[in-house]
Amino acid sequence: xEEKKLLEIKDLSVTYKVEDGIVYAVNDLNxxxxxxxxxxxxxxxxxxxxxxxxxxxxxxxxxxxxxxKGQIIFDGEDLLQKSQRQMRSILGQDISMIxxxxxxxxxxxxxxxxxxxxxxxxxxxxxxxxxxxxxxxxLELVGIKRERAKDYPHQFSGGMKQxxxxxxxxxxxxxxxxxxxxxxxxxxxxxxxxxxxxxxxKHKLGTSMILITHDLGIVAEICDKVAIMYAGGxxxxxxxxxxxNEPAHPYTxxxxxxxxxxxxxxxxxxxxxxxxxxxxxxxPGCAFSPRCSKCMEICKQxxxxxxxxDDDHYVRxxxxxKQAEGGAAE
Amino acid sequence: xxxxxxxxxxxxILVLLGVSFIVFTLLYISPGNPAKIILGEAxxxxxxxxxxxxxxxxxxxLVRYFNYLKGIVFELDLGTSYxxxxxxxxxxxxxxxxxxxLAASAIVIAVMVGxxxxxxxxxxxxxxxxxxxxxxxxxxxxxxxxxxxIMMIVLFSVKLHLLPPSGYGTFAxxxxxxxxxxxxxxxxxxxMTRSSMLEVIRMDYVKTARAKGQKEIVVIMKHVFRNALxxxxxxxxxxxxQLLGGAMLTEMVFSIPGLGRLIIDSISMRDYPVVQGGVLFxxxxxxxxxxxxxxxxxxxxxxxxxx
Ligand SMILES: Nc1ncnc2c1ncn2[C@@H]1O[C@H](COP(=O)(O)OP(=O)(O)O)[C@@H](O)[C@H]1O
Ligand SMILES: [Mg+2]
Numbered sequence: 001x002e003e004k005k006l007l008e009i010k011d012l013s014v015t016y017k018v019e020d021g022i023v024y025a026v027n028d029l030n031x032x033x034x035x036x037x038x039x040x041x042x043x044x045x046x047x048x049x050x051x052x053x054x055x056x057x058x059x060x061x062x063x064x065x066x067x068x069k070g071q072i073i074f075d076g077e078d079l080l081q082k083s084q085r086q087m088r089s090i091l092g093q094d095i096s097m098i099x100x101x102x103x104x105x106x107x108x109x110x111x112x113x114x115x116x117x118x119x120x121x122x123x124x125x126x127x128x129x130x131x132x133x134x135x136x137x138x139l140e141l142v143g144i145k146r147e148r149a150k151d152y153p154h155q156f157s158g159g160m161k162q163x164x165x166x167x168x169x170x171x172x173x174x175x176x177x178x179x180x181x182x183x184x185x186x187x188x189x190x191x192x193x194x195x196x197x198x199x200x201x202k203h204k205l206g207t208s209m210i211l212i213t214h215d216l217g218i219v220a221e222i223c224d225k226v227a228i229m230y231a232g233g234x235x236x237x238x239x240x241x242x243x244x245n246e247p248a249h250p251y252t253x254x255x256x257x258x259x260x261x262x263x264x265x266x267x268x269x270x271x272x273x274x275x276x277x278x279x280x281x282x283x284p285g286c287a288f289s290p291r292c293s294k295c296m297e298i299c300k301q302x303x304x305x306x307x308x309x310d311d312d313h314y315v316r317x318x319x320x321x322k323q324a325e326g327g328a329a330e
Numbered sequence: 331x332x333x334x335x336x337x338x339x340x341x342x343i344l345v346l347l348g349v350s351f352i353v354f355t356l357l358y359i360s361p362g363n364p365a366k367i368i369l370g371e372a373x374x375x376x377x378x379x380x381x382x383x384x385x386x387x388x389x390x391x392l393v394r395y396f397n398y399l400k401g402i403v404f405e406l407d408l409g410t411s412y413x414x415x416x417x418x419x420x421x422x423x424x425x426x427x428x429x430x431x432l433a434a435s436a437i438v439i440a441v442m443v444g445x446x447x448x449x450x451x452x453x454x455x456x457x458x459x460x461x462x463x464x465x466x467x468x469x470x471x472x473x474x475x476x477x478x479x480i481m482m483i484v485l486f487s488v489k490l491h492l493l494p495p496s497g498y499g500t501f502a503x504x505x506x507x508x509x510x511x512x513x514x515x516x517x518x519x520x521x522m523t524r525s526s527m528l529e530v531i532r533m534d535y536v537k538t539a540r541a542k543g544q545k546e547i548v549v550i551m552k553h554v555f556r557n558a559l560x561x562x563x564x565x566x567x568x569x570x571x572q573l574l575g576g577a578m579l580t581e582m583v584f585s586i587p588g589l590g591r592l593i594i595d596s597i598s599m600r601d602y603p604v605v606q607g608g609v610l611f612x613x614x615x616x617x618x619x620x621x622x623x624x625x626x627x628x629x630x631x632x633x634x635x636x637x
Contacts, residue, residue: 057541087543090543091543096542097538099537100534105534105538107535107553108535108557109557109630115538
């Protein structure tokens with residue numbers, strides 16, 4: 001199947017200046033999202049998932065944050081070369097974002113209808129009345145009665161708020177939605193409903209999606225591709241089937257060895273000893289090497305490059321680098 | 331909402347009762363015989379006794395207090411000035427507009443300058459501008475009005491001959507008093523605006539607004555400032571109340587004929603009815619301002635109106 005690339009991130013690096021040094025939040029990250037595809041973006045807390053998402057939207061707070069390197073090619077154009085003004089017409093229109101916590105991602109002083117209207121007025125040539133009508137339709141689309149458009153966020157439950165957030169994100173039919181752990185803050189029963197809704201709407205509208213999550217169960221259910229993130233970089237990228245059937249990177253294998261529990265996300269790493277590196281630490285070799293059971297001499301000295309195991313499967317690990325001196329493929 | 335207003339009005343009445351009782355008691359126990367004050371030292375004992383009887387000075391304390399309250403409630407009668415023989419309320423109303431004008435000019439300056447500085451300094455947190463504003467706020471809150479007023483007179487009137495040192499009526503005469511009176515409030519409002527904005531600015535809904543492709547200025551005003559308003563309104567309200575108090579000092583420094591001057595002059599002349607009436611009047615204004623502030627909350631915060 002020949003797919004068109006919607007988003008391609010090349011060698012992206014992002015840092016934050018903090019009091020005790022520089023946080024290397026994202027390091028040489030490479031990623032591809034094709035049209036209509038859902039990419040699962042998986043990694044521990046602090047791996048740099050949110051930072052990557054904010055970098056795509058060019059919303060990294062600066063200071064302290066800075067994009068130091070790379071390209072973010074969206075629809076054939078590098079977003080990092082765009083002016084603020086050009087970015088503003090892309091945000092909401094072509095790329096939109098769903099944040100983690102629906103309790104705080106709606107403005108408490110505006111009715112939910114007005115918050116959808118705001119989005120529509122920014123990007124569509126409609127008047128206020130038409131925008132209001134469209135906002136009501138968006139609410140109905142996410143399963144909320146149109147009469148509730150005049151209500152304020154505090155009058156909705158968590159799950160309903162996240163539906164409103166989804167309605168805002170989808171209002172202008174963007175090409176790409178970035179959902180940052182959209183269900184982590186919700187009750188388990190509500191999580192499934194919201195996930196189902198997102199999947200249905202994504203299919204209906206033909207949108208691509210980056211789904212940032214902790215939850216390998218959700219990935220298995222709705223993603224086409226998966227990127228495994230560790231300490232600011234993607235260590236393995238593959239189609240869901242390949243990743244679940246033939247995981248290559250020792251970190252990915254560790255993830256699958258620990259049985260994923262739907263509701264307890266902290267425990268899925270108990271099979272891998274140790275902790276991720278301090279984000280301010282500069283590691284000369286592979287960031288995972290201190291925890292890796294297959295660690296070789298070279299892993300501590302050099303950063304592994306990208307090795308393609310298949311067209312849609314790459315890994316950053318010396319075990320698979322044929323030419324790597326001192327290392328041999330397993 | 332109506333119930334809420336009713337409750338607040340009830341509190342207001344209780345507060346005013348308390349204030350009137352305290353002021354009445356304080357003046358009751360302070361030395362000096364009003365009859366003697368009115369008639370002068372040379373008055374005959376017979377004349378004094380007659381006047382004391384007429385003023386009700388021989389009645390028990392509580393009877394006098396209730397008579398006083400009765401006069402206020404049924405006839406809006408705050409008593410008669412010992413000094414001029416005019417109704418206290420008339421004395422107050424004659425000068426009160428001057429005090430209001432002064433306090434209002436000061437609060438307008440304070441809100442405009444304070445809110446602007448606060449917003450800029452929150453948006454540019456840790457920048458040079460932010461640091462300068464915070465130093466200004468620190469100094470501003472600690473400078474006494476008296477000292478500031480006198481320094482301004484020395485600088486702008488005596489040395490530079492730019493502004494008139496005292497008096498009331500012209501615009502030029504209002505500038506220094508309004509600035510002197512408003513400085514503390516400006517500093518307080520700037521500080522509160524900054525901290526309240528900073529609290530809101532890191533909320534996710536601000537990111538949501540940016541992610542919509544909204545202009546930064548609209549994000550700051552519509553999404554951040556709007557939600558930072560409640561604490562700001564609170565300080566503005568409290569500051570306005572305090573300004574009424576500060577206005578009295580300012581009126582002394584700049585010789586402005588206002589309520590503060592009236593009360594302080596009346597204290598030195600032992601014109602008790604004017605002092606009582608004046609204080610009660612100020613307390614009423616203060617409480618009413620607070621009531622208005624509380625009602626404004628309801629307008630700003632949808633949670634209050636709907637529940
Ligand atoms: N505003 C910030 N200032 C300083 N450090 C930050 C900031 N935001 C994120 N970081 C740091 O960047 C790293 C990556 O964070 P983040 O992208 O939020 O990870 P994730 O979303 O995967 O949990 C973490 O070490 C975090 O502490
Ligand atoms: Mg995150």
